[in-house]
Amino acid sequence: MKNLKSVQAVREASQRKSSTRMTKRNQEPEKPDLEKIAEGVRLILEGIGEDPERAGLRRTPQRVAEMYAELTEGMREDPHQHVAPLPGDTHDEMVIVKDIQVASLCEHHLAPFVGRCHIAYIPKHGRILGLSKLARLVETYARRLQVQERLTSEIADTLFEGLQALGVMVVIEAEHTCMTIRGVKKPGAVTITSAIRGGFRKSARTRAEAMALIKNN
Numbered sequence: 001m002k003n004l005k006s007v008q009a010v011r012e013a014s015q016r017k018s019s020t021r022m023t024k025r026n027q028e029p030e031k032p033d034l035e036k037i038a039e040g041v042r043l044i045l046e047g048i049g050e051d052p053e054r055a056g057l058r059r060t061p062q063r064v065a066e067m068y069a070e071l072t073e074g075m076r077e078d079p080h081q082h083v084a085p086l087p088g089d090t091h092d093e094m095v096i097v098k099d100i101q102v103a104s105l106c107e108h109h110l111a112p113f114v115g116r117c118h119i120a121y122i123p124k125h126g127r128i129l130g131l132s133k134l135a136r137l138v139e140t141y142a143r144r145l146q147v148q149e150r151l152t153s154e155i156a157d158t159l160f161e162g163l164q165a166l167g168v169m170v171v172i173e174a175e176h177t178c179m180t181i182r183g184v185k186k187p188g189a190v191t192i193t194s195a196i197r198g199g200f201r202k203s204a205r206t207r208a209e210a211m212a213l214i215k216n217n
C-alpha cells in the first residue's frame with residue numbers, strides 16, 4: 001500500500017512537472033514528434049481501407065503531422081507573456097474588442113471548431129492591453145486541444161489576473177465541425193459560451209451594457 005502510494009505520488013509529481021514544462025518561460029518547449037503523428041495518420045489511412053502508398057496520399061501523413069503541429073503550437077507558448085499592459089495609459093472605462101477570429105481543435109474528436117471571440121474588460125489604473133496582444137492571447141489558448149468552455153475561461157482568467165482588471169467578460173461563438181458534419185448533423189448550429197470575472201459578475205447593468213455592445217454590429 002505504501003509503495004502504491006509513493007508510486008502514485010511520483011506519477012502525480014511528474015505530471016505536474018510536465019504540465020508546467022509547457023508553460024514556464026525561459027524553458028525549451030517540447031517539440032511535437034512529427035514522425036510519430038505521421039505514423040498514426042498512416043494507420044488511420046490503413047484503418048479506413050485506403051492505400052497510404054497511392055500517389056495522392058503519399059505525402060499526406062507528413063502534411064497532416066505538420067498541420068497538427070501548427071494547430072497545437074499554443075501548447076508550447078506561455079499565454080501570460082501576451083498580457084503586458086501598455087505603458088502610461090490612464091483609460092479606465094470599459095474596453096470591448098469584438099470578432100477576434102478563433103480556430104481551435106475539439107479534444108474529443110480532434111476536429112476543428114471555428115468562430116469568434118469577444119472580450120470586454122474594465123481596466124484598473126489604466127492597465128490596458130494592445131489589440132494585437134489580445135488576439136495573440138486568444139490564439140495561444142486556441143492552438144491546442146480544447147473544449148470551448150475551458151478556452152473561454154482560460155482567456156478570462158489570464159486576462160483578469162494579468163491585468164488585475166476590475167472586470168472581464170469573454171464570449172465565444174463557434175461552430176463545431178464534430179457537431180455540424182457528423183453525429184447529430186446540425187449545420188449552422190452555434191455554441192455560445194461566456195466567462196465572467198470581477199465587476200461584471202456583480203453588476204447586471206454593466207454586463208448588459210457589454211452584451212449590447214458586443215451584439216451591436
Ligand SMILES: [Zn+2]
Nearest residue numbers: 106108109178
Ligand atoms: Zn467534438
